[in-house]
Amino acid sequence: xxxxxxxxxxxxxxxxxxxxxxxxxxxxxxxxxxxxxxxxxxxxxxxxxxxxxxxxxxxxxxxxxxxxxxxxxxxxxxxxxxxxxxxxxxxxxxxxxxxxxxxxxxxxxxxxxxxxxxxxxxxxxxxxxxxxxxxxxxxxxxxxxxxxxxxxxxxxxxxxxxxxxxxxxxxxxxxxxxxxxxxxxxxxxxxxxxxxxxxxxxxxxxxxxxxxxxxxxxxxxxxxxxxxxxxxxxxxxxxxxxxxxxxxxxxxxxxxxxxxxxxxxxxxxxxxxxxxxxxxxxxxxxxxxxxxxxxxxxxxxxxxxxxxxxxxxxxxxxxxxxxxxxxxxxxxxxxxxxxxxxxxxxxxxxxxxxxxxxxxxxxxxxxxxxxxxxxxxxxxxxxxxxxxxxxxxxxxxxxxxxxxxxxxxxxxxxxxxxxxxxxxxxxxxxxxxxxxxxxxxxxxxxxxxxxxxxxxxxxxxxxxxxxxxxxxxxxxxxxxxxxxxxxxxxxxxxxxxxxxxxxxxxxxxxxxxxxxxxxxxxxxxxxxxxxxxxxxxxxxxxxxxxxxxxxxxxxxxxxxxxxxxxxxxxxxxxxxxxxxxxxxx
RNA sequence: GUGCCCGUAGCUCAAUCGGAUAGAGCACCAGCCUUCUAAGCUGGGGGUUACAGGUUCGAUUCCUGUCGGGCACGCCA
Numbered sequence: 001x002x003x004x005x006x007x008x009x010x011x012x013x014x015x016x017x018x019x020x021x022x023x024x025x026x027x028x029x030x031x032x033x034x035x036x037x038x039x040x041x042x043x044x045x046x047x048x049x050x051x052x053x054x055x056x057x058x059x060x061x062x063x064x065x066x067x068x069x070x071x072x073x074x075x076x077x078x079x080x081x082x083x084x085x086x087x088x089x090x091x092x093x094x095x096x097x098x099x100x101x102x103x104x105x106x107x108x109x110x111x112x113x114x115x116x117x118x119x120x121x122x123x124x125x126x127x128x129x130x131x132x133x134x135x136x137x138x139x140x141x142x143x144x145x146x147x148x149x150x151x152x153x154x155x156x157x158x159x160x161x162x163x164x165x166x167x168x169x170x171x172x173x174x175x176x177x178x179x180x181x182x183x184x185x186x187x188x189x190x191x192x193x194x195x196x197x198x199x200x201x202x203x204x205x206x207x208x209x210x211x212x213x214x215x216x217x218x219x220x221x222x223x224x225x226x227x228x229x230x231x232x233x234x235x236x237x238x239x240x241x242x243x244x245x246x247x248x249x250x251x252x253x254x255x256x257x258x259x260x261x262x263x264x265x266x267x268x269x270x271x272x273x274x275x276x277x278x279x280x281x282x283x284x285x286x287x288x289x290x291x292x293x294x295x296x297x298x299x300x301x302x303x304x305x306x307x308x309x310x311x312x313x314x315x316x317x318x319x320x321x322x323x324x325x326x327x328x329x330x331x332x333x334x335x336x337x338x339x340x341x342x343x344x345x346x347x348x349x350x351x352x353x354x355x356x357x358x359x360x361x362x363x364x365x366x367x368x369x370x371x372x373x374x375x376x377x378x379x380x381x382x383x384x385x386x387x388x389x390x391x392x393x394x395x396x397x398x399x400x401x402x403x404x405x406x407x408x409x410x411x412x413x414x415x416x417x418x419x420x421x422x423x424x425x426x427x428x429x430x431x432x433x434x435x436x437x438x439x440x441x442x443x444x445x446x447x448x449x450x451x452x453x454x455x456x457x458x459x460x461x462x463x464x465x466x467x468x469x470x471x472x473x474x475x476x477x478x479x480x481x482x483x484x485x486x487x488x489x490x491x492x493x494x495x496x497x498x499x500x501x502x503x504x505x506x507x508x509x510x511x512x513x514x515x516x517x518x519x520x521x522x523x524x525x526x527x528x529x530x531x532x533x534x535x536x537x538x539x540x541x542x543x544x545x546x547x548x549x550x551x552x553x554x555x556x557x558x559x560x561x562x563x564x565x566x567x568x569x570x571x572x573x574x575x576x577x578x579x580x581x582x583x584x585x
Numbered sequence: 586g587u588g589c590c591c592g593u594a595g596c597u598c599a600a601u602c603g604g605a606u607a608g609a610g611c612a613c614c615a616g617c618c619u620u621c622u623a624a625g626c627u628g629g630g631g632g633u634u635a636c637a638g639g640u641u642c643g644a645u646u647c648c649u650g651u652c653g654g655g656c657a658c659g660c661c662a
Binding site for chain 2: 087322333351375584
């Protein structure tokens with residue numbers, strides 16, 4: 001094995017087929033070497049469809065081409081035999097000795113096994129979650145968090161230099177509504193009762209923040225209701241306010257009434273919510289390298305600068321008192337406003353400045369993880385990037401569908417404003433971090449997720465995460481009873497591993513780096529989840545068919561070396577998903 | 586109405602940029618614990634890949650249409 005810098009059989013055979021193709025293909029014909037793992041054992045270990053690709057340009061039937069390719073294929077020390085099968089597949093059978101020797105590579109690599117240099121150290125900025133800091137994270141955010149964190153780790157394992165970033169929407173109207181909501185609750189505590197608007201934040205956490213302010217500052221922010229209700233229609237004084245205009249009027253009045261104190265409350269609720277969010281995510285195993293403030297874009301003049309840059313390139317125009325970006329020039333359905341009639345920049349303007357800033361920080365690639373309801377937003381962002389002379393192909397947007405929660409067979413409500421929702425924290429407390437993280441990434445991110453709370457809560461054997469963790473714990477248990485030094489297994493004679501379960505397990509271990517590469521290329525951590533399920537399955541099967549702690553020491557060592565590597569790969573994979581690998585269960 | 590996504594076993598989902606006999610789990614049925622953890626294993630039934638056409642050696646995958654579901658169509662974020 002030492003003859004290969006990185007002993008990846010797929011890469012190795014691809015290179016051989018490349019040479020074979022060069023030998024027989026007509027000049028000018030380019031082909032893609034595709035090597036796939038076979039589904040059936042009698043098709044060998046790897047399969048190549050190159051002959052079928054070359055059949056047409058060569059004007060020969062595929063099976064004939066396959067034989068030519070095999071004849072032109074350079075010798076490989078790992079290859080037992082080749083076969084032409086079906087319409088013209090070339091099936092490759094690995095030598096058992098190649099699989100057996102490969103195990104040494106796995107055990108020597110340890111925690112690093114599965115990592116590759118695919119990304120060549122390119123810098124990727126991954127933005128995810130980025131929820132408004134206006135209340136607790138709910139289960140929808142949880143999916144974005146789990147997906148983003150796993151994807152970041154997968155990309156890092158694949159050799160990218162990943163920066164995880166949370167964009168804090170601390171500049172918008174929603175923050176004002178939260179500030180108002182908190183102050184109104186504070187006034188209630190002080191004995192001033194003003195009808196609480198229906199479209200303000202209803203959650204208990206708002207009352208809790210009001211309580212904190214009251215404890216720290218007593219009645220310092222107390223004002224009588226007259227100035228707050230100034231300019232509101234009479235019925236709004238008695239009835240809960242429901243319209244956006246009335247809410248905005250209330251916010252304006254609150255700012256006028258509180259003066260500089262408004263900023264204090266605004267800052268207090270922001271700090272409080274952000275701290276809660278950060279803590280929540282940390283307990284979920286999700287951490288960020290950068291928390292980027294939207295407000296800082298305003299404060300540093302970066303939005304004005306970005307808009308000015310667009311203007312200089314003549315991509316902006318005035319209409320109806322507002323300033324518009326010609327996003328239709330870049331394939332968007334309609335042009336978009338960047339500065340409103342009232343002179344304020346839109347959220348889109350902030351986002352243009354933000355993405356410009358990302359590129360200026362020197363990232364090679366950007367990835368945004370959005371909720372699927374934002375898909376209409378992609379065209380305008382990419383348009384703005386292109387307008388600013390960066391390449392929008394270097395931005396990928398991964399859409400994550402919302403998780404729909406089911407409780408007692410019914411959909412659970414998920415409106416933040418109504419205060420009726422299941423928080424991420426509640427979910428973690430109910431089903432545990434491991435199950436939650438695993439469930440979230442078990443399926444493709446762009447598919448709807450039906451999250452059955454009762455099922456997830458049941459903590460029964462129905463939960464697939466236990467199946468994988470159990471395999472890990474079983475290996476630990478065997479190794480503990482063996483009571484030897486795992487280091488000693490590095491020199492085990494692995495040629496004893498020759499029964500079908502052992503060879504299947506070895507092949508499964510060989511597949512792991514390819515799985516990570518695929519997961520990285522396709523932004524698909526769910527592939528890891530499926531892989532781990534299969535690896536655990538192969539192990540449980542082996543466990544039931546074969547005894548490890550046998551008296552014959554060479555055989556025992558070989559089997560223990562195998563299961564120790566299984567344990568290592570289970571642990572490595574679970575780590576990428578943010579799931580714990582317990583020694584005991 | 587227009588655009589995007591989706592439709593696969595009873596349920597929840599896979600299927601490696603078009604590959605071989607479409608696979609798992611759950612549920613159901615029948616077996617396996619004096620031996621390393623039964624949260625496990627072994628075997629079994631279960632499909633016109635929504636429907637109808639098209640493209641080619643080959644289609645769950647690509648194209649067109651129909652039906653059904655979701656989302657988006659703000660000077661909100």
